[in-house]
Amino acid sequence: xxxxxxxxxxxxxxxxxxxxxxxxxxxxxxxxxxxxxxxxxxxxxxxxxxxxxxxxxxxxxxxxxxxxxxxxxxxxxxxxxxxxxxxxxxxxxxxxxxxxxxxxxxxxxxxxxxxxxxxxxxxxxxxxxxxxxxxxxxxxxxxxxxxxxxxxxxxxxxxxxxxxxxxxxxxxxxxxxxxxxxxxxxxxxxxxxxxxxxxxxxxxxxxxxxxxxxxxxxxxxxxxxxxxxxxxxxxxxxxxxxxxxxxxxxxxxxxxxxxxxxxxxxxxxxxxxxxxxxxxxxxxxxxxxxxxxxxxxxxxxxxxxxxxxxxxxxxxxxxxxxxxxxxxxxxxxxxxxxxxxxxxxxxxxxxxxxxxxxxxxxxxxxxxxxxxxxxxxxxxxxxxxxxxxxxxxxxxxxxxxxxxxxxxxxxxxxxxxxxxxxxxxxxxxxxxxxxxxxxxxxxxxxxxxxxxxxxxxxxxxxxxxxxxxxxxxxxxxxxxxxxxxxxxxxxxxxxxxxxxxxxxxxxxxxxxxxxxxxxxxxxxxxxxxxxxxxxxx
Numbered sequence: 001x002x003x004x005x006x007x008x009x010x011x012x013x014x015x016x017x018x019x020x021x022x023x024x025x026x027x028x029x030x031x032x033x034x035x036x037x038x039x040x041x042x043x044x045x046x047x048x049x050x051x052x053x054x055x056x057x058x059x060x061x062x063x064x065x066x067x068x069x070x071x072x073x074x075x076x077x078x079x080x081x082x083x084x085x086x087x088x089x090x091x092x093x094x095x096x097x098x099x100x101x102x103x104x105x106x107x108x109x110x111x112x113x114x115x116x117x118x119x120x121x122x123x124x125x126x127x128x129x130x131x132x133x134x135x136x137x138x139x140x141x142x143x144x145x146x147x148x149x150x151x152x153x154x155x156x157x158x159x160x161x162x163x164x165x166x167x168x169x170x171x172x173x174x175x176x177x178x179x180x181x182x183x184x185x186x187x188x189x190x191x192x193x194x195x196x197x198x199x200x201x202x203x204x205x206x207x208x209x210x211x212x213x214x215x216x217x218x219x220x221x222x223x224x225x226x227x228x229x230x231x232x233x234x235x236x237x238x239x240x241x242x243x244x245x246x247x248x249x250x251x252x253x254x255x256x257x258x259x260x261x262x263x264x265x266x267x268x269x270x271x272x273x274x275x276x277x278x279x280x281x282x283x284x285x286x287x288x289x290x291x292x293x294x295x296x297x298x299x300x301x302x303x304x305x306x307x308x309x310x311x312x313x314x315x316x317x318x319x320x321x322x323x324x325x326x327x328x329x330x331x332x333x334x335x336x337x338x339x340x341x342x343x344x345x346x347x348x349x350x351x352x353x354x355x356x357x358x359x360x361x362x363x364x365x366x367x368x369x370x371x372x373x374x375x376x377x378x379x380x381x382x383x384x385x386x387x388x389x390x391x392x393x394x395x396x397x398x399x400x401x402x403x404x405x406x407x408x409x410x411x412x413x414x415x416x417x418x419x420x421x422x423x424x425x426x427x428x429x430x431x432x433x434x435x436x437x438x439x440x441x442x443x444x445x446x447x448x449x450x451x452x453x454x455x456x457x458x459x460x461x462x463x464x465x466x467x468x469x470x471x472x473x474x475x476x477x478x479x480x481x482x483x484x485x486x487x488x489x490x491x492x493x494x495x496x497x498x499x500x501x502x503x504x505x506x507x508x509x510x511x512x513x514x515x516x517x518x519x520x521x522x523x524x525x526x527x528x529x530x531x532x533x534x535x536x537x
């Protein structure tokens with residue numbers, strides 16, 4: 001893990017049409033004339049790029065008279081409405097009451113669309129002089145529509161104090177749904193531990209770009225981060241340190257549930273990972289019996305990989321795996337449980353195959369779908385298993401072919417090529433944080449690839465989605481997370497959400513540049529890549 005361009009002209013035309021369609025400013029709700037200002041952001045100038053845009057008509061202005069209208073019989077829609085109000089109130093200074101009273105004005109959130117093309121996560125946003133209406137088939141779609149509405153408003157809307165406005169949304173209709181069902185980011189909390197609040201902050205940032213999965217790397221050589229009642233020393237002792245010898249830490253079950261609930265409120269599913277049979281020194285140090293020689297090694301605070309292994313021939317190993325998976329599965333409402341499987345260099349191939357067979361069976365026993373790093377395909381993935389590919393340009397042909405063969409037999413793939421989506425790779429030789437074993441990964445390289453055609457021989461429908469992992473050997477706090485994640489994360493999010501025809505670097509970098517003031521308003525410590533025309537803020 002550590003180791004088509006015609007759309008640019010079409011999209012540019014859409015932006016010109018959008019700008020022309022909003023040149024005239026209509027009256028705000030209630031008849032008050034909005035203040036003179038720059039025209040609102042064109043409907044298509046968001047990240048991820050929307051599927052379809054039809055610009056035109058008068059813009060809508062959020063004013064002190066605006067109400068957020070929600071479905072009367074849906075508590076979930078009301079919750080989304082309250083979430084939107086909480087976002088907009090600090091910067092606008094408006095009351096923005098959330099009401100189930102019907103009306104043709106205001107910001108309207110509506111479930112029940114009959115358009116099957118929207119699916120579970122799509123939405124339609126219609127803006128005119130009198131209202132903005134977001135409709136969807138499911139609550140996740142409404143929530144994603146709200147994220148689009150945020151981006152269509154001026155960046156100052158993200159600030160936590162009253163700003164001048166005006167708060168206009170361009171006129172027209174935007175229809176949107178995701179390309180892939182699985183759009184993920186991973187946070188490594190094992191090499192350095194991150195608090196519940198730091199994880200929540202990252203969740204909020206993921207939600208803005210329509211990421212719907214948070215993969216938590218909960219165990220590794222340097223730390224075990226989740227309390228397991230049946231094996232208490234895993235967290236108490238195995239979680240007591242981190243890279244460099246810091247204090248480490250772990251999540252209690254209550255902490256973990258808090259993260260899960262917060263993620264669910266942002267329509268993210270959490271995928272927990274217990275990496276095994278390698279990357280297990282924290283567990284081996286905590287319980288001597290998990291070692292083949294019965295001797296516990298010392299805790300580890302370095303960054304090497306591949307030296308640790310659970311003892312595959314021992315029966316107690318599978319008691320351990322069963323207990324950990326049972327407790328974690330009981331806590332986790334999501335569909336998936338990640339069992340790692342990478343860089344098991346200290347495990348013989350025979351032992352690895354035997355171990356993965358038993359571990360996968362245990363995951364299935366507790367009602368979860370197996371996810372493993374792509375080395376899982378060197379064993380025998382069970383039916384329905386998902387392999388996460390993290391190879392890169394220097395990955396050998398035989399290894400790539402092994403993954404392609406598994407995909408042809410039905411194994412779904414999540415793509416995380418290390419020299420494209422690993423957010424901990426340095427941008428260039430001057431980057432202070434991060435690693436460079438997969439090479440330097442600037443913003444364009446991170447964005448400029450197609451998941452459907454990336455791996456030769458893999459059927460396009462085998463690709464479940466994409467993920468942007470963030471390993472934490474060199475990262476210790478939210479500011480450092482953000483420096484490496486932004487601005488690359490929004491690009492990976494776009495690859496997962498937007499139609500392939502929209503993927504064009506020349507148009508994307510302009511839309512990304514427009515995100516700069518929003519990053520600043522949100523207090524995101526982003527890297528000002530010289531590849532992006534940021535402009536002055």
